[in-house]
Amino acid sequence: MEESRKSFDAVDLRILSILLKDSRTPLHDISRAINLSTTSCWNRIKRMTDCGVLESYTVKLDLAQLGYNDTVIVQVTLDSHSEQTLYEFGRALESIPEVLEALLISGDYDYFLRLAVKDTRDYERLLRERLYTIPGIRHSKSSFVLRTLKKVDTPLT
Structure with a gap:
């Protein structure tokens, strides 16, 4: 995999940048934008998919339009740091749809969670019924x- 990383050039990065803006961009439009044949463009996309750089094609949702008006950052400290405790905590978080992101971190807390909630009452319910259980x-x-102020998934532009 390390060898594949070294083989990415400016054209690959331009392709990725286009796909980041809209993953539904037709191959023909991508090829034209970077002045490359559709076959060459497809081969590059396939290579980046095969080596794992392109993990999936997805959509971005406006959570507020779906009723999730607030984002809450929760920092959590656990009683134990055993592998079993960390594993079970991670499994429990997977079952809570409002948990958008869960990161094991260094510092004063063990985890950094990003949650989507409808409002403060919804957050209170989530704490009582799901997180604190x-x-x-x-x-x-x-x-x-x-x-x-800023939200990106990658440093590519």
């Missing part, structure tokens, strides 16, 4: 996101 949580700290 997970065994092993020692402490948590929550912050409501007031405004998103």
Whole structure:
């Protein structure tokens, strides 16, 4: 895989940039934008897919349009750091659809969670019924996101 990373050139990055903006961009349009034949463009996309750089094609949703008006950042500390505890905590988070992202972190807390909720009452319900029922949580700290200043999934533009 390390060898494949070295083989990405400016044309590959331009293809990725186009797909990041709209993964439904037709191959013909991508080829034209980067001045490359459709066959060559397809071969590059296939190579990047085969080596795992292109993981999937997806859509972006406006969560507020679906009723999820607030984002909450929750920092969590666990009682134990055993492999079993970490595994079980991760499995429990997988069953909570409102958990958009869960990161094991260094520092004062063990986990950084990003949650989508409808409002403060919905967040209270989520805490009571789902999050605080997970065994092993020692402490948590929550912050409501007031405004998103920047949100990207990759440093490519």
